[in-house]
Ligand SMILES: Nc1ncnc2c1ncn2[C@@H]1O[C@H](COP(=O)(O)OP(=O)(O)OP(=O)(O)O)[C@@H](O)[C@H]1O
Ligand SMILES: O=P(O)(O)OC[C@H]1O[C@H](OP(=O)(O)OP(=O)(O)O)[C@H](O)[C@@H]1O
């Protein structure tokens with residue numbers, strides 16, 4: 452059986468299970484379940500702390516796992532990225548009280564609080580900066596400055612709301628851009644079942660990323676319209692009962708849907724319909 456580690460708590464847990472469910476795998480209904488077998492797919496899921504996923508994967512006790520890129524790198528585990536999953540996108544950044552620090556060189560000799568001490572240590576070392584200390588905290592890192600535990604923080608930032616509420620602002624370049632990733636042991640072979648799981652997850656990603664667009668267009672304008680919607684391989688062009696018109700179907704990137712519809716309409720396409728893709732395998 453293929454063994455897959457899945458986050459049991461935190462912000463990765465629900466989207467990870469949702470994605471696996473969408474890819475046709477069984478997922479737990481009760482958040483206290485620690486192991487779940489999916490015999491139909493020959494897979495066993497282990498629900499582990501998000502921080503521990505990379506440790507198990509690196510040790511080779513599971514074949515693959517879902518975690519955050521930041522968590523994997525901070526764990527120092529012998530694991531590598533297999534497939535980026537596109538959710539839990541965040542940046543990992545330095546921050547300090549508004550107006551106090553503008554350059555990362557100013558971290559020199561200051562105390563810095565973070566939940567990702569390995570990431571911060573390695574980054575500062577590479578930049579040749581020596582902080583006074585790195586204070587490792589479990590969470591709510593933004594409060595550490597006000598509470599006098601550190602002068603600077605390094606933390607996960609998505610919208611920046613938490614930073615602003617704590618009177619902090621970012622400085623310096625992003626230390627890392629993170630998102631959820633499927634990981635496996637560094638250099639390990641990919642068993643056939645993991646290949647299948649990967650293709651299924653890629654299918655879910657594509658189904659989210661693309662829509663299906665159908666439209667009618669006068670035959671003499673088919674080439675112009677198809678140039679706007681080239682699809683992945685090549686769009687389907689079918690004859691209509693009215694011989695002067697054709698029907699076209701193509702995949703279009705979801706984030707370009709409206710732009711593409713506007714352009715098609717200008718070219719002369721009509722009855723433009725957009726539908727979601729439920730599942731796909733490219
Ligand atoms: N607000 C956020 N937006 C996007 N990604 C986030 C956010 N907060 C945490 N993450 C990502 O989630 C992962 C951390 O998950 P983890 O479950 O350890 O922490 P958490 O979501 O903060 O949960 P908790 O604080 O409840 O333990 C990291 O990959 C991190 O980048
Ligand atoms: O930029 P924002 O949109 O505000 O999101 C970033 C915040 O979200 C996470 O915190 P979480 O709620 O998980 O609490 P924690 O700090 O205790 O982990 C993260 O650690 C940041 O604090």
Ligand SMILES: [Mg+2]
Nearest residue numbers: 461462590591
């Ligand atoms: Mg958190």
